[in-house]
């Protein structure tokens with residue numbers, strides 16, 4: 001295996017490498033395939049592109065390719081949003097295409113130093129860019145968010161954001177603020193968005209969410225006190241739901257919100273039927 005840096009050059013590419021192509025914030029797809037072989041994209045590489053190491057494996061290394069000219073015609077391909085790919089391809093799209101999209105988003109936003117304004121250059125040994133004048137380093141940044149399902153007995157609280165498709169409900173969520181623990185975020189966000197107090201906050205699971213670069217930390221929290229009063233600028237409506245009459249909610253296959261909901265629904269149903277499977 002060739003030891004390459006985080007910014008491989010064209011000369012370092014191997015036939016065994018696999019590529020995720022990005023043009024204009026979209027993933028280049030042929031049919032429903034978004035991973036390309038080198039021989040398929042030589043024509044695109046010869047036009048000029050930026051390369052980023054994604055995943056290095058024993059047999060195959062995945063590399064993200066940022067293309068500046070629309071490759072659709074050249075490759076007989078189409079350019080698809082990451083979000084649309086996610087709904088079709090699930091986990092793999094999130095891992096590979098999501099990571100490619102995040103790296104490129106970071107790189108594009110750090111071509112210049114935020115401190116002195118000079119151009120940055122690719123770091124030789126870590127995934128970072130470095131200022132050519134003041135040497136400050138910039139690493140890819142992730143934004144941690146807490147996402148929480150509030151439950152009360154056998155009921156769960158679901159809310160509709162104004163951004164959601166009609167009829168669609170989900171958990172509450174918010175960015176973790178400077179100086180906060182995720183548990184403090186859960187308490188604050190629930191209070192701010194629906195006006196109620198929670199307790200017994202337990203961590204369930206996490207998910208990288210590349211829209212554009214969030215880390216979602218998923219919690220379930222118990223209702224403690226208060227009545228639902230929604231913050232109108234954030235939430236259109238919020239209600240307590242019985243697990244047998246849920247509205248449209250996110251799929252557990254693609255989102256931690258869906259998994260939190262399913263975890264609780266399964267828990268309630270198992271409890272009610274007395275099964276332990």
Ligand SMILES: [Zn+2]
Pocket residue numbers: 113114115116117118131132133134135136
């Ligand atoms: Zn600088």
